[in-house]
Amino acid sequence: MDAQTQVYDVLVVGAGPAGSSAARAAAAAGAHTLLVDRADFPRYKTCGGGLIGPTLRSLPAGVDVPVQQEIHRASFSLRGHALFERDAGGRILSLVNRADFDAALLDAAREAGVEVRTAVTVTEIAEADDLVRVSTGDGELLARAVVGADGSASRIGRYVGVRLRQTDLGLEVELAPDERAARAFTGRIHIDWGPTPGSYGWVFPKRDVLTVGVIQAKGEPAATKQYLVDFTQQQGLSHLPQVRSSGHLTRCREPDSPLGRGRVLVAGDAAGLLEPWTREGISYAVRSGALAGAAAAAMGSGGVGAGRALASYESGIAGELGVEMAAGEHTLRAFERHPRGFHAMLRTPLGWRVFTRITRGETTLARVVRHRSVAVGLAAMNRW
Numbered sequence: 001m002d003a004q005t006q007v008y009d010v011l012v013v014g015a016g017p018a019g020s021s022a023a024r025a026a027a028a029a030g031a032h033t034l035l036v037d038r039a040d041f042p043r044y045k046t047c048g049g050g051l052i053g054p055t056l057r058s059l060p061a062g063v064d065v066p067v068q069q070e071i072h073r074a075s076f077s078l079r080g081h082a083l084f085e086r087d088a089g090g091r092i093l094s095l096v097n098r099a100d101f102d103a104a105l106l107d108a109a110r111e112a113g114v115e116v117r118t119a120v121t122v123t124e125i126a127e128a129d130d131l132v133r134v135s136t137g138d139g140e141l142l143a144r145a146v147v148g149a150d151g152s153a154s155r156i157g158r159y160v161g162v163r164l165r166q167t168d169l170g171l172e173v174e175l176a177p178d179e180r181a182a183r184a185f186t187g188r189i190h191i192d193w194g195p196t197p198g199s200y201g202w203v204f205p206k207r208d209v210l211t212v213g214v215i216q217a218k219g220e221p222a223a224t225k226q227y228l229v230d231f232t233q234q235q236g237l238s239h240l241p242q243v244r245s246s247g248h249l250t251r252c253r254e255p256d257s258p259l260g261r262g263r264v265l266v267a268g269d270a271a272g273l274l275e276p277w278t279r280e281g282i283s284y285a286v287r288s289g290a291l292a293g294a295a296a297a298a299m300g301s302g303g304v305g306a307g308r309a310l311a312s313y314e315s316g317i318a319g320e321l322g323v324e325m326a327a328g329e330h331t332l333r334a335f336e337r338h339p340r341g342f343h344a345m346l347r348t349p350l351g352w353r354v355f356t357r358i359t360r361g362e363t364t365l366a367r368v369v370r371h372r373s374v375a376v377g378l379a380a381m382n383r384w
């Protein structure tokens with residue numbers, strides 16, 4: 001090794017919510033931290049930009065969240081029919097444009113002392129002599145610990161051997177609303193339970209655009225595209241000019257999939273950490289990123305061996321996100337078989353209250369599915 005070569009305590013790959021949270025946590029713990037991303041920021045990310053209570057609560061203090069719309073109403077349909085609307089009388093979801101949101105988290109990481117390099121693509125990773133060697137288009141980087149937060153097509157995830165149980169394809173269009181559409185969606189989201197098992201669609205209004213999206217199991221891209229076309233039409237939005245159209249995969253890990261290998265940890269989408277039913281992933285990215293960053297800092301500054309750092313990260317994930325993912329998967333299985341039952345439940349005052357309490361973070365899906373009557377209902381749905 002060249003005597004001048006810089007060795008970082010922690011190198012984080014990917015500056016989405018998982019990577020910026022990991023880098024910030026590592027720097028806050030005193031680690032000399034570098035964060036790299038292949039994109040220039042601000043950068044676009046295919047995403048509804050819906051922030052639930054647990055996401056907002058997990059953000060570092062002082063981050064000025066660039067909220068574009070606060071949502072207090074929601075309407076629901078089942079394959080375009082049986083429409084109903086509810087008003088919670090207060091915020092249930094905050095909607096952001098991901099480019100602004102991710103840039104704000106990146107700024108928070110910088111302010112915590114993280115060195116940031118953008119337009120740097122990681123191509124390979126290897127470990128030797130208690131060091132991780134990371135190859136990039138700009139040369140080699142060295143670190144004592146690495147966090148892979150490089151999203152759902154993660155290279156670092158492949159190195160670690162992440163195993164997946166569920167992969168879905170999300171498609172979105174950003175539409176420029178006319179006055180009527182903008183008014184109709186002010187403070188309101190729409191959710192449609194879709195035509196194939198586990199699929200659903202959404203309209204999430206931002207300041208200048210309506211994000212219209214659908215998600216369903218990967219493997220039938222033409223059918224997913226057709227659902228987006230049909231859903232846009234059902235919502236009476238087909239005539240609006242398209243500002244952007246894009247797609248992205250979401251992935252959920254096997255419960256015992258590795259979260260690290262040697263001195264390399266994975267977080268967020270790279271680790272397959274995502275709620276299987278709603279495919280909500282930002283809170284998983286922020287929370288797993290912060291845990292991975294703290295564990296990597298302990299490893300990178302030499303305080304804790306690689307094995308112990310990984311074990312502490314694994315136990316943090318199992319205790320919080322693992323429990324939620326299991327509840328999400330259980331719920332998804334019932335929803336796949338009985339979307340009509342879910343639609344009917346949401347229509348009741350109790351169903352709507354549970355929905356709003358989950359999105360606000362006043363309760364969790366795991367706690368809800370443990371409730372005796374819900375547990376019995378889901379078990380029955382999963383048997384039929």
Ligand SMILES: Cc1cc2nc3c(=O)[nH]c(=O)nc-3n(C[C@H](O)[C@H](O)[C@H](O)COP(=O)(O)OP(=O)(O)OC[C@H]3O[C@@H](n4cnc5c(N)ncnc54)[C@H](O)[C@@H]3O)c2cc1C
Nearest residue numbers: 014016017018038048049050122150151170268269281282
């Ligand atoms: C259609 C759709 C809608 C969604 N809507 C929501 C929603 O409303 N709310 C919600 O909570 N979740 C939503 N999600 C999920 C959410 O977008 C993800 O879970 C979240 O972005 C994960 O964050 P992350 O930091 O792990 O990864 P990402 O945000 O994907 O960030 C990964 C970063 O890694 C960088 N990168 C990748 N490869 C390399 C490389 N080789 N070298 C260097 N850098 C690299 C990328 O440029 C990127 O900046 C949605 C997902 C989809 C597909």
